[in-house]
Amino acid sequence: MSWLPPDDDLEDGFEGFDENSFRTRPNPKANRPRTKRRPAHDDAQIGRVLGVDRGRYSVMMDEHTADERAITTTRARELRRTPIVTGDQARVVGDVSGAEGTLARIVGIVERTSLLRRSADDTDLVERVIVANADQMLIVVAAADPEPRARLVDRYLVAALDAGIRPLLVVTKTDLADPTAFLSHFDGLDLRVFTSANDQMPLDEIGAALIGHSTVFVGHSGVGKSTLVNALVPSAQRATGHVNQVTGRGRHTSSSTVSLRYEGVGGTGWVIDTPGVRSFGLGHVDPANILASFTELAGIAENCPRGCTHLTDAPDCALIEAAAEGRLNDAERSRLDSLQRMLQTFADKADASTGSSSGR
Numbered sequence: 001m002s003w004l005p006p007d008d009d010l011e012d013g014f015e016g017f018d019e020n021s022f023r024t025r026p027n028p029k030a031n032r033p034r035t036k037r038r039p040a041h042d043d044a045q046i047g048r049v050l051g052v053d054r055g056r057y058s059v060m061m062d063e064h065t066a067d068e069r070a071i072t073t074t075r076a077r078e079l080r081r082t083p084i085v086t087g088d089q090a091r092v093v094g095d096v097s098g099a100e101g102t103l104a105r106i107v108g109i110v111e112r113t114s115l116l117r118r119s120a121d122d123t124d125l126v127e128r129v130i131v132a133n134a135d136q137m138l139i140v141v142a143a144a145d146p147e148p149r150a151r152l153v154d155r156y157l158v159a160a161l162d163a164g165i166r167p168l169l170v171v172t173k174t175d176l177a178d179p180t181a182f183l184s185h186f187d188g189l190d191l192r193v194f195t196s197a198n199d200q201m202p203l204d205e206i207g208a209a210l211i212g213h214s215t216v217f218v219g220h221s222g223v224g225k226s227t228l229v230n231a232l233v234p235s236a237q238r239a240t241g242h243v244n245q246v247t248g249r250g251r252h253t254s255s256s257t258v259s260l261r262y263e264g265v266g267g268t269g270w271v272i273d274t275p276g277v278r279s280f281g282l283g284h285v286d287p288a289n290i291l292a293s294f295t296e297l298a299g300i301a302e303n304c305p306r307g308c309t310h311l312t313d314a315p316d317c318a319l320i321e322a323a324a325e326g327r328l329n330d331a332e333r334s335r336l337d338s339l340q341r342m343l344q345t346f347a348d349k350a351d352a353s354t355g356s357s358s359g360r
Contacts, residue, residue, distance in 0.1 A: 041107045044091035047071070049106075049132075051086055051258040057106060061096050069098040076107045084109060086257045086272055087132040087214060116163050116216060119283035127284045131216045131257060131272050136209075138168045140219035140228060143195075144177035149220065150185040154338045155280040156218055157191075158293040162285050165216075168209060170194045172224040187331040188296040196224075201231055210262050210269035221276030229273045233260045238273055287346040294339050296332060311340055311347060 047059040050070060057073045073092055075084055084090065084106060091108035116130045116137070137160040141148045153169070160167040169186070171179045175197035183193060192209070194202050209215075210232070219225040226238040236258075262269045282290070291298050291310065301310060303318035310319055319336055322328050328336065 041091060041093050044093050044107055045096055046110060047090055047092050047096075048259065049084060049086055049088040049090050051256060052084070053256065057084060057090070059090055059092060059104070059106070061092070061098070071096055071098040071102070071104055073104040073106050076105050079106065079108070082109065083129045085129045085132050086259050087134055087216075087270075088112070089133065114163050114165055116159060116165060117284050118159060118277075119281035121279065121281040121283065130218075130274060134165055134214045134216040134272060136168060136213045136215040137165045138170060138206075138215050138217045140170045140172060140217060140223050140225040141182075142173040142176075142220075142223040143171050143179040143182065144173055146220060146222050148179070148182045150182065150334065151338055151341070152220060152280060153186070154335070154342070155282060157189075158282055158285060158290055158342070159280065161293040162289050168192050168194070168215075170196060170206065170228065172196045172228065173198065175199070184331050185334050187329070190295065196228070201228065203231055204265075207232060207262065207264045208266065210271060211264045211267040212269055214259075214270040214272065216272040216274060218274055218280075219276060223276070225276060226273065229260070229271060233262055233271055236260050236271075236273070282342065287343060290342055290346075291339065294335055297336060297339060309347065310343055312344075 045061060047061040048063055050058040050060055052058075055074065057075070058070050059073050060068065060070050062068050071092075073090070073094075075082075089110035089112075090106045091110065092104050093107050094104035095102040096104050112132045114134055115132050116134055117127045118130060119126060119128060137156065139153055139156045139160075141153060148171070157167050169191055171183065171193065174195045179195060186193075194206055196202060206228075217225055217229060229238050230236050238258075257272065257274045260271045260273065262271045291301055297319060300318050300322050301308070304310065304314075305316050308314050308317050310317055312320070314320060319339075323333055323336055
């Protein structure tokens with residue numbers, strides 16, 4: 001049985017009581033309650049991300065002005081799931097003076113004009129973002145030591161065109177081997193080609209193509225990509241390596257992606273150097289976009305029946321018929337083989353996905 005005070009006490013003690021006037025105890029930790037509302041950061045300034053090193057981002061502020069400077073930044077907590085990569089235009093707040101010991105903060109990323117990505121292999125759907133806002137890709141291959149790989153270049157071309165990036169090609173070490181046979185694989189493509197020997201690098205021609213552009217350099221390890229970057233940007237000091245004489249493979253030297261200013265006679269541009277790779281997966285690419293990257297074959301494929309796979313067993317495929325009738329030259333037949341290999345990989349991936357789903 002509970003005890004209640006007399007009615008008189010209830011009237012005296014609770015007269016005029018309003019539950020809305022109830023006051024809580026003060027927060028013993030004296031901190032603010034968490035909220036999902038984030039500040040607008042209307043005062044944020046825009047800078048170019050030059051590189052990433054152990055969670056710290058080098059950002060160029062006030063580009064092309066007398067106050068141009070590189071500062072060190074970190075990312076805001078709300079961006080922890082957002083990839084920030086070289087070439088991004090970042091919204092920065094905090095101390096952007098660049099003075100020693102200062103650390104600003106990236107609070108947002110400006111909408112990207114392009115995004116170059118790759119996957120570990122064609123069956124991997126996990127994207128690895130390489131660079132943002134590039135408008136050119138300079139593919140570097142060697143005429144020998146290591147041997148050039150046309151299939152790898154095809155993959156670079158697909159990734160570039162899928163991202164809306166113009167591809168260029170540089171063949172190094174032409175003093176060791178004649179690249180004519182290799183280059184014939186790309187006959188008919190709208191692809192500008194530069195050739196380079198150790199003692200005769202066409203720096204003026206390549207440099208002229210870089211002015212006014214943001215160009216990402218890609219290539220197999222050991223092809224001389226970092227050597228070319230150092231020749232174009234002497235202050236770069238990118239590490240260079242050699243090719244293993246036993247395996248024929250190059251040693252990884254550049255371990256990070258960095259953006260470097262190219263100073264040419266007619267203006268400036270950006271050189272984005274990337275680590276050398278031995279594979280370039282296209283798991284992120286829509287298979288429907290792959291054929292569009294093989295421009296000389298895409299026109300012939302317009303005569304294919306609707307839904308044609310263009311694989312070796314595809315019925316009434318205009319590409320297969322053209323090859324069988326001898327209407328394709330050697331370069332086109334080689335590129336058709338490369339196209340079919342890529343499409344077969346995606347078809348196998350789709351079959352495996354269907355099989356695993358039906359087996360559940």
